[in-house]
Amino acid sequence: xxxxxxxxxxxxxxxxxxxxxxxxxxxxxxxxxxxxxxxxxxxxxxxxxxxxxxxxxxxxxxxxxxxxxxxxxxxxxxxxxxxxxxxxxxxxxxxxxxxxxxxxxxxxxxxxxxxxxxxxxxxxxxxxxxxxxxxxxxxxxxxxxxxxxxxxxxxxxxxxxxxxxxxxxxxxxxxxxxxxxxxxxxxxxxxxxxxxxxxxxxxxxxxxxxxxxxxxxxxxxxxxxxxxxxxxxxxxxxxxxxxxxxxxxxxxxxxxxxxxxxxxxxxxxxxxxxxxxxxxxxxxxxxxxxxxxxxxxxxxxxxxxxxxxxxxxxxxxxxxxxxxxxxxxxxxxxxxxxxxxxxxxxxxxxxxxxxxxxxxxxxxxxxxxxxxxxxxxxxxxxxxxxxxxxxxxxxxxxxxxxxxxxxxxxxxxxxxxxxxxxxxxxxxxxxxxxxxxxxxxxxxxxxxxxxxxxxxxxxxxxxxxxxxxxxxxxxxxxxxxxxxxxxxxxxxxxxxxxxxxxxxxxxxxxxxxxxxxxxxxxxxxxxxxxxxxxxxxxxxxxxxxxxxxxxxxxxxxxxxxxxxxxxxxxxxxxxxxxxxxxxxxxxxxxxxxxxxxxxxxxxxxxxxxxxxxxxxxxx
Amino acid sequence: xxxxxxxxxxxxxxxxxxxxxxxxxxxxxxxxxxxxxxxxxxxxxxxxxxxxxxxxxxxxxxxxxxxxxxxxxxxxxxxxxxxxxxxxxxxxxxxxxxxxxxxxxxxxxxxxxxxxxxxxxxxxxxxxxxxxxxxxxxxxxxxxxxxxxxxxxxxxxxxxxxxxxxxxxxxxxxxxxxxxxxxxxxxxxxxxxxxxxxxxxxxxxxxxxxxxxxxxxxxxxxxxxxxxxxxxxxxxxxxxxxxxxxxxxxxxxxxx
Ligand SMILES: Nc1ncnc2c1ncn2[C@@H]1O[C@H](COP(=O)(O)OP(=O)(O)OP(=O)(O)O)[C@@H](O)[C@H]1O
Ligand SMILES: [Mg+2]
Numbered sequence: 001x002x003x004x005x006x007x008x009x010x011x012x013x014x015x016x017x018x019x020x021x022x023x024x025x026x027x028x029x030x031x032x033x034x035x036x037x038x039x040x041x042x043x044x045x046x047x048x049x050x051x052x053x054x055x056x057x058x059x060x061x062x063x064x065x066x067x068x069x070x071x072x073x074x075x076x077x078x079x080x081x082x083x084x085x086x087x088x089x090x091x092x093x094x095x096x097x098x099x100x101x102x103x104x105x106x107x108x109x110x111x112x113x114x115x116x117x118x119x120x121x122x123x124x125x126x127x128x129x130x131x132x133x134x135x136x137x138x139x140x141x142x143x144x145x146x147x148x149x150x151x152x153x154x155x156x157x158x159x160x161x162x163x164x165x166x167x168x169x170x171x172x173x174x175x176x177x178x179x180x181x182x183x184x185x186x187x188x189x190x191x192x193x194x195x196x197x198x199x200x201x202x203x204x205x206x207x208x209x210x211x212x213x214x215x216x217x218x219x220x221x222x223x224x225x226x227x228x229x230x231x232x233x234x235x236x237x238x239x240x241x242x243x244x245x246x247x248x249x250x251x252x253x254x255x256x257x258x259x260x261x262x263x264x265x266x267x268x269x270x271x272x273x274x275x276x277x278x279x280x281x282x283x284x285x286x287x288x289x290x291x292x293x294x295x296x297x298x299x300x301x302x303x304x305x306x307x308x309x310x311x312x313x314x315x316x317x318x319x320x321x322x323x324x325x326x327x328x329x330x331x332x333x334x335x336x337x338x339x340x341x342x343x344x345x346x347x348x349x350x351x352x353x354x355x356x357x358x359x360x361x362x363x364x365x366x367x368x369x370x371x372x373x374x375x376x377x378x379x380x381x382x383x384x385x386x387x388x389x390x391x392x393x394x395x396x397x398x399x400x401x402x403x404x405x406x407x408x409x410x411x412x413x414x415x416x417x418x419x420x421x422x423x424x425x426x427x428x429x430x431x432x433x434x435x436x437x438x439x440x441x442x443x444x445x446x447x448x449x450x451x452x453x454x455x456x457x458x459x460x461x462x463x464x465x466x467x468x469x470x471x472x473x474x475x476x477x478x479x480x481x482x483x484x485x486x487x488x489x490x491x492x493x494x495x496x497x498x499x500x501x502x503x504x505x506x507x508x509x510x511x512x513x514x515x516x517x518x519x520x521x522x523x524x525x526x527x528x529x530x531x532x533x534x535x536x537x538x539x540x541x542x543x544x545x546x547x548x549x550x551x552x553x554x555x556x557x558x559x560x561x562x563x564x565x566x567x568x569x570x571x572x573x574x575x576x577x578x579x580x581x582x583x584x585x586x587x588x589x590x591x592x593x594x595x596x597x598x599x600x601x602x603x604x605x606x607x608x609x610x611x612x613x614x615x616x617x618x619x
Numbered sequence: 620x621x622x623x624x625x626x627x628x629x630x631x632x633x634x635x636x637x638x639x640x641x642x643x644x645x646x647x648x649x650x651x652x653x654x655x656x657x658x659x660x661x662x663x664x665x666x667x668x669x670x671x672x673x674x675x676x677x678x679x680x681x682x683x684x685x686x687x688x689x690x691x692x693x694x695x696x697x698x699x700x701x702x703x704x705x706x707x708x709x710x711x712x713x714x715x716x717x718x719x720x721x722x723x724x725x726x727x728x729x730x731x732x733x734x735x736x737x738x739x740x741x742x743x744x745x746x747x748x749x750x751x752x753x754x755x756x757x758x759x760x761x762x763x764x765x766x767x768x769x770x771x772x773x774x775x776x777x778x779x780x781x782x783x784x785x786x787x788x789x790x791x792x793x794x795x796x797x798x799x800x801x802x803x804x805x806x807x808x809x810x811x812x813x814x815x816x817x818x819x820x821x822x823x824x825x826x827x828x829x830x831x832x833x834x835x836x837x838x839x840x841x842x843x844x845x846x847x848x849x850x851x852x853x854x855x856x857x858x859x860x861x862x863x864x865x866x867x868x869x870x871x872x873x874x875x
Contacts, residue, residue: 303712303713303714303717303761304712306736306738476736477733479736479737479738480732480733480734480735480736480737481724481729481730481731481732481733481735481737481740482730482731482732482733483737484713484717484720484721484724484737485721485724485725485730485731487710487712487713488710488713488721490712491709491710491711491712491713492708492709492710492711494672494704494708495704495708495709495710495777497672497691497692497693498670498672498692498693498696498702498704498708499693499696499721499722499725499726499777499780499781500693500694500696500697500725500726500781501693501725501730502693506730506731509731
């Protein structure tokens with residue numbers, strides 16, 4: 001009995017921790033619709049700051065709590081800085097660019113923290129006066145766990161009072177529920193956004209500082225908590241604080257008791273819960289429809305035009321260069337080119353879904369990694385020759401995509417994106433934990449091409465044929481009735497429905513196509529590397545693809561190719577430098593501020609005339 | 620004369636507001652029926668019920684002899700019902716021509732085609748439709764850059780793409796100048812005549828209504844308060860009250 005109570009309280013304490021990270025994120029999203037991926041980084045900075053402050057503040061027993069509060073405040077100020085200097089410039093850009101800007105922030109903060117705080121994992125100090133345990137019917141519970149439960153409830157109460165009992169709170173709620181009304185009221189939106197961002201960041205910093213005695217501080221915290229925070233926010237319904245608390249509670253308790261029944265469930269429990277909740281309630285527990293939707297920016301939606309003669313010529317030149325490459329390039333360059341081609345195909349398939357399809361995926365790695373694993377498993381268990389593996393793996397992934405897509409197309413916007421992430425995590429954890437079948441963490445090794453293709457140059461041509469072929473097919477699709485229908489669905493669900501088109505069916509098939517081509521890329525990838533590990537399916541991999549697409553720009557069809565090439569080239573170039581994440585992150589931030597239409601969009605803007613058939617402004 | 624649309628005791632409420640309250644009326648082949656009423660009278664809600672965007676609380680909607688309660692808009696469209704919206708809804712990332720091509724692709728069941736290029740599909744038909752509404756000269760412009768009145772005409776071309784037998788037009792002339800208005804309504808009247816289709820439209824410009832409508836129904840606060848030929852409706856004191864207020868109406872009566 002005591003054990004069950006303690007288990008319950010442990011779950012509640014975990015839930016409190018989750019709520020502390022998530023509440024600020026939900027607040028910020030509700031008001032400004034910013035999907036702030038850097039929220040986890042703020043949390044991490046809060047933890048580090050508190051660690052050092054506790055050591056320095058000469059306040060005796062009080063220094064612990066004072067440090068936590070001060071850390072929160074400092075992080076809040078950093079939040080203001082970020083909002084004013086960076087995000088304010090991006091409110092008018094497509095939401096994807098905001099996403100990219102906050103990705104850049106993650107990288108920058110990561111390296112700055114390494115530099116400032118060192119890369120050692122820090123063990124958290126104990127909380128003075130609360131460092132013991134309580135005996136509950138024979139089972140021990142740390143006192144600090146109880147403190148966290150109470151603090152979370154107090155913070156929930158404080159936010160509730162702030163939102164319901166102050167003028168500021170009423171404005172925040174108005175902004176969350178009805179933005180047009182807010183604009184009509186003539187409120188100073190800029191100030192409101194900044195203050196909300198301050199509060200949200202403050203809460204993130206506070207959360208990080210508060211969990212210090214439990215989890216310490218390390219450089220992986222940022223990404224470790226951000227996924228969980230998003231799950232809580234989405235399950236609760238974006239913008240709803242009470243929803244976030246209940247979602248955290250649901251996740252905390254189900255995880256605490258789920259472990260008892262099925263120990264392997266820890267890694268996926270929250271994603272399973274999210275998948276189930278989103279399938280039953282497409283806008284989360286307390287979410288209201290629409291608020292999670294990406295609205296398509298008119299700037300990003302100029303009509304597409306077929307390639308002009310000059311552009312075709314340029315493409316042909318590039319193709320020729322690729323074909324002749326083995327004549328003058330060394331082994332290293334060929335390997336790099338192979339990688340670029342594979343990732344470009346995978347990015348192109350993601351682009352097809354995001355650009356014309358208007359559906360953002362945070363879990364694209366499930367298709368890419370899925371292709372790699374499908375091929376590797378076929379070879380490993382069935383001794384399938386490469387040719388057949390390359391044929392069947394993409395089909396299997398296409399099937400997987402049909403299953404995942406069937407659920408996902410019922411949602412839209414951020415909710416859809418998060419459901420793709422949930423499925424990706426579920427698949428990842430299966431691969432990670434089912435060692436007997438997938439090799440688990442050790443991966444699958446010795447997956448080599450057939451003899452005839454094992455020569456580097458032959459394999460190079462094989463890869464180029466498949467990847468460029470795939471990219472050209474995807475490109476062609478954009479110009480076909482199917483591609484047009486997809487764009488029509490993105491532009492206006494209302495109009496599409498009133499001219500007899502089944503929107504969901506077309507989006508569903510898009511998932512299948514995306515899965516097929518990403519799976520093809522993944523299966524070539526595994527033969528080029530000779531092995532595959534669960535990382536290929538994990539969240540960072542999904543983010544890589546997202547970054548490649550964003551880097552190239554969502555507007556131009558050539559975007560994903562340019563983006564992948566630039567990404568890999570940059571990565572290769574600067575990963576040899578010490579603080580490469582800082583540089584890469586700064587480049588991202590610079591890019592979104594300087595070229596809000598992406599690189600390809602910028603090139604098109606600048607030099608589009610040269611390649612255009614038409615004279616005069618583009619329609 | 621055949622009835623193509625028959626509404627019987629139709630009702631729909633939103634959170635306590637009875638937006639459409641027990642309405643019944645018919646629409647015949649070759650008829651141009653105007654639905655008028657002040658803002659918030661329930662006109663758009665009525666349209667949304669007929670084209671399946673909303674599900675009625677009670678009552679029945681029969682189109683071409685088939686009860687369509689609960690069918691989705693895309694299924695109702697397949698029966699031959701075209702629709703334009705009060706707030707235009709077009710594909711803004713496409714050109715005028717492509718918007719019409721989209722409707723034709725759907726009409727001909729080609730939306731899953733992954734081989735042909737849209738560029739070469741249904742060009743003549745699309746241009747012909749655009750010519751009918753007077754937008755052929757702007758066919759290559761992006762819909763995102765059009766004037767509001769022009770968007771309305773594109774919507775009409777899109778709505779005509781599947782040769783509808785019933786056309787629902789919610790404020791088709793909003794955003795147009797007086798000349799443009801009467802030209803569009805003349806065009807509509809002509810289509811009604813030549814193709815023997817039925818049109819239900821709403822309009823705030825009474826001049827347009829009385830000039831072009833064969834018959835008028837008047838809605839107020841969700842209820843149908845009058846119907847008949849333009850002359851009868853014009854003389855109806857109830858209708859005058861709705862539009863002019865009680866005192867004004869009384870004064871008007873004295874003058875007459
Ligand atoms: N989706 C909805 N949810 C809640 N209330 C609605 C909804 N749609 C319409 N209403 C309400 O129903 C009533 C009728 O609205 P409707 O749009 O049908 O009027 P209308 O006659 O078309 O007016 P207008 O001339 O301004 O277009 C209004 O009071 C409106 O506020
Ligand atoms: Mg209306």
